[in-house]
Amino acid sequence: MINILGIESSCDDTSAAVISDGYLLSNVTAGQAVHEAYGGVVPELASRAHQQNIIPVVHEALKRANVRKEDLSAIAFTRGPGLMGSLMVGTSFAKGLAQALDIPLIDVNHLQAHVLAHFVKEKYAESKQPTFPLLCLLVSGGNSQIILVKSYKEMQVIGQTIDDAAGEAFDKCAKVMGLPYPGGPVIDRLAKEGNPRAFKFSKPQIAGFDYSFSGLKTSFLYTLRDRLKENPHFIEENKNDLCAALQLTVVEILMDKLRRAAKELRIKEIAVAGGVSANSALREAFVQHAEKYGWNVFIPKFAFTTDNAAMIAQTGLFKYADGDFCEITEVPFARVGV
Ligand code: KG4
Numbered sequence: 176m177i178n179i180l181g182i183e184s185s186c187d188d189t190s191a192a193v194i195s196d197g198y199l200l201s202n203v204t205a206g207q208a209v210h211e212a213y214g215g216v217v218p219e220l221a222s223r224a225h226q227q228n229i230i231p232v233v234h235e236a237l238k239r240a241n242v243r244k245e246d247l248s249a250i251a252f253t254r255g256p257g258l259m260g261s262l263m264v265g266t267s268f269a270k271g272l273a274q275a276l277d278i279p280l281i282d283v284n285h286l287q288a289h290v291l292a293h294f295v296k297e298k299y300a301e302s303k304q305p306t307f308p309l310l311c312l313l314v315s316g317g318n319s320q321i322i323l324v325k326s327y328k329e330m331q332v333i334g335q336t337i338d339d340a341a342g343e344a345f346d347k348c349a350k351v352m353g354l355p356y357p358g359g360p361v362i363d364r365l366a367k368e369g370n371p372r373a374f375k376f377s378k379p380q381i382a383g384f385d386y387s388f389s390g391l392k393t394s395f396l397y398t399l400r401d402r403l404k405e406n407p408h409f410i411e412e413n414k415n416d417l418c419a420a421l422q423l424t425v426v427e428i429l430m431d432k433l434r435r436a437a438k439e440l441r442i443k444e445i446a447v448a449g450g451v452s453a454n455s456a457l458r459e460a461f462v463q464h465a466e467k468y469g470w471n472v473f474i475p476k477f478a479f480t481t482d483n484a485a486m487i488a489q490t491g492l493f494k495y496a497d498g499d500f501c502e503i504t505e506v507p508f509a510r511v512g513v
Pocket of ligand 1: 186314315316317318341342343345346357358359360363449450451452453454455480481482
């Protein structure tokens, strides 16, 4: 029986998961509330919290899976991209444990793992698996990309943001409205009671499949600035409509390019991944596109939208089958290509 332990520590979630015989048996994540007071993740605090969380989280994941550490076949860990101090905690832990157990070590690219989360199989849960080639919209706090996935290891970024990521656009606009961090989920909630057509914000006009969200952010900011001059209570009185209109614009920008890419490449297997894939309007847009354009869509479970080790263990399983292991000398990387 092949037992893979996955370890994720790229940002502010410490997570460990066990996949046994191809099925996910546990996926334990400890978040870090410490950042809430700062309006964003504080890298130094994140790495300290990982250091505290990593042993209890791995212990709990093994316990829930009912797998002894001596029975592990390999350890997969997130090598990057992410915050260097955070990555170092998971990487060092994975190295130490793999060395002690004398089992292979598998390095995992966090972004590829988000895509491969769609291949996680759970017992007693229906899971339809995508087939290749597949288009994946990867949207998070740090990335907005359209990825052409030819196989589990052949992925080509065909479009990406030239400035802010979609999640960043949500978070920054939320901040100017005085909403707490991270703003994405708060906007999603407030938008449910709002009219998405109440305001109109500008959309970018850029060639190819690339995205841009900085113009939308500026357009949002200018609307607030102008309206606040007339009415100091403008934000408070229009919060729901502002959130709904902003959310609709982000979703339309994302779907316009994705639709174009799907049409040009003639692909109907379409997935969404990353933190922003939790957004209800984006999920709804995927369902509508499936009906209208005959897409076969893959929308992750909420537990797999945020950072999690299940996707790391799943990528590890693919690489294990290929004997694609890494050396103990491997070091984390903060950014792609670094
Ligand atoms: O993938 P992720 O957990 O980590 C980072 O890349 O940082 O994504 C976090 C991002 C944040 O920008 C957050 O505001 C956004 O995902 N997000 C959402 C929702 N849930 C999380 N954005 C819009 N609607 C949501 N429901």
